[in-house]
Amino acid sequence: MALAACAPRLVKPPVWPTTPAVRATADHDGRWAEALHYARWTPSPHNMQPWRLRLLNAWQAELCCDPDRQLPNTDPQSAFTMVTLSMFAEHLAIAFAAQGYALSAEFVDAPIDYTVRAPVLVAMLSLEPLPKRLDARARRSALCERQTSRLPYDGSCVHNEVLETIQRRSATEGHQFGWTHDRAQVRAGIAINRDAVFADMDSEVARTELRRWIRPSDQQAQATNDGLWSRCMHFPGWLLRDFFDNHRAWQHGARAALGKRLLTHGMRGTRTLAWWSGPFVTPADWVRAGRVFAHAWLLLSEAGVHLHPFGSVVTNPDAHQRFLSMLGPSRPANTMWLLARMGYSDQPPRSLRIPTSAIFLNDTEQFS
Template identity: 40%
Template structure:
């Protein structure tokens, strides 16, 4: 009989972590690792080899990813009858450190009753996925757009949105141009290349990264476009790349964004928790979502986004997330690494914090 991944873990950790590992992460890099100590206690880490330090705000978004994971873990644990108590250690990350596992903190499980709300949230977590498919041009039910701002406000964030088609189209254009702009940065280009999966075989082998299948771009075209970036500047070839990319954006009627505190690692973690909670709210209502991360991390695009929307970033607040949302055909599911790949043994050395 084949041994199940994580089968040797004590207590409920196998069941909880095997579902929590499906948390969303930038470039589907899946950087969170866990060391389980006993049936109630564990530590979690950020694998620096799976980070995105070349991008502007790449390091802050490492802590955003940690927040997304913590909200995912809490969601799964609640449906299994557990609450998660955290002891966070939010030191700055040094991506040049020889010790590649950066300690983020301790985790402890405590028994908790399973509520109907916890079951509903878990169902949404299981259904959640990034949809890069064209949308069907239907506006989202206004009741959803009443629930989401309240959730964001309760976590110190402000949810903004627009269904003004001219503005939506402008921001989509900014997002598309950002990709071309990022490819001109040698460090960012090299980083992106490490996460591109141009065939189903490659995606199945690594079980991570941005696959051609989920990006809805033919694998050979994606391979050429990413490895020969000078082609983007040729009128005919560059125009083809742009048309293929923009074809996935058909039918987008609405965009949303989040603005809130974004100065410290603690801010970044709370931002990540908020984003996952909002994503699950959209999912509960049958609404798809696709983050436009590069608009935030690219300085020129960020400035254009903020100027075009009139967002106020004073007082330590930042527009740190932009995304499209809507309805359409179910997207392909991105692959995830196995539970065993997420687990650390007790001898693994971590960065002190």
């Protein structure tokens, strides 16, 4: 049976309100819990969901990074963790707008300090009353509908009008957005990503860090509500487990060839690769990039377009260079900080999320 055929049906998040038990004490009227109920569907690398909230009062909270949900070896500068935390703040603002509040986020101008074994302050969040807008609820629903699709795509190019909208929107934040529908370039980009994924996993340090987030069985995924569930990865769980736990066998020969073929075959029907580029050096740059990516992904999702980031091509220096050389004159002039395949696919299995109540910080909590 094809893996996609046994995927669970899409389960929509339950309609608010949930029970008062999920509300943190400072959240008298449950406004933060309600907004988190939607914002927790923010995408994050490996679905690690690094966000935690310390409520100061009904109007203010600290956004923190969970010390047990970090990638010190594979995101040493914390750039992509800052990107996802910035996306989370954007999603939270969209959720609050539907409740009649404007959320502002003031980010700390520093990378995440991985040596601190306690929640690290990332941004101060504050609320103000805002007149409710009619379209705010529809925008909030989009937060729960956006998904990563690692399924095959349907063989058509993403419509240029959609991509041009993303391009204009990204430009308002000083970022460039480019794409290709060229068959040879798309094929080459997928091959570069495949080689980079395999090359990255040859590093024991990187493999060990990623292994923590691999959920090869339904039981494991449902026990933690985080990480990369084999169903969402579109790979059989046994294969994913064996790839990590018996890696030597997958480095060469028939198994390496099989793994690479499966990865490429799973991306059939892709006709568009797209990338963002722009300033990506300082924490403020990462926050701005997160804002750009959050709104772009939601716009794409609203237009029925799915995407699948190719993180390894961005972070692996050889793959990055190979990809830019392959693009030739259409290569971006600035730093490429995100590359993805995009297209139209079936509904992918929904990745899981930790419950709203677990996002609130409890100051008696112990971290490893």
